[in-house]
Amino acid sequence: MFLISLTYTAPLDQLDRVRADHRAWLDQGIADGWLLLAGPREPRDGGVLLARGARAELEAKAATDPFFAQGLSTFDLIEFVPVKAATGVTMESLLA
Template sequence: MFVVSITYRTDLSQVELLLAEHLRFLDANYQAGHFLASGPKVPRTGGIILANIPSREALHTLLENDPFYRDGIAVYEITEFSVTKAAANLSELVVQSS
């Protein structure tokens, strides 16, 4: 499981230009089962994604398709963690490590 912390490198006017495309990117990855939760930071300096994907490499490859990443308007910090406790409905979605 991964927490992706996104930090904007530019002003919000540049972010807004790509927001609709970013939201489509998020929706596609929710549909694929890769993302479990996401949203903007408060204050709005970036966002957070909780990702359910087998490896850091696979996540990195996936994030390269995010327009915020692709166009260089944000930096991404990836933190991997081992899930040892989760809400019942979330634990069913956790990728089993081999």
């Protein structure tokens, strides 16, 4: 499991110009099954994604994010091994 941390490197008005493409990219990641959760950080200086898959695959996918591809953000992949979950959240559902 990976946390992908996006850090914006451009002003929000520049990001807003490609936000629709970025959100379409997120929608595709969810549809493809590798992306589980996504949302902006607060304050709005980046975003956080929860993803599953192999590191090399996720690095390649993250590099296709329109924010990154257009030089508007950077990203860090942080791998972790979930061992506990809140009631109702199953490891199987997260890792399937």
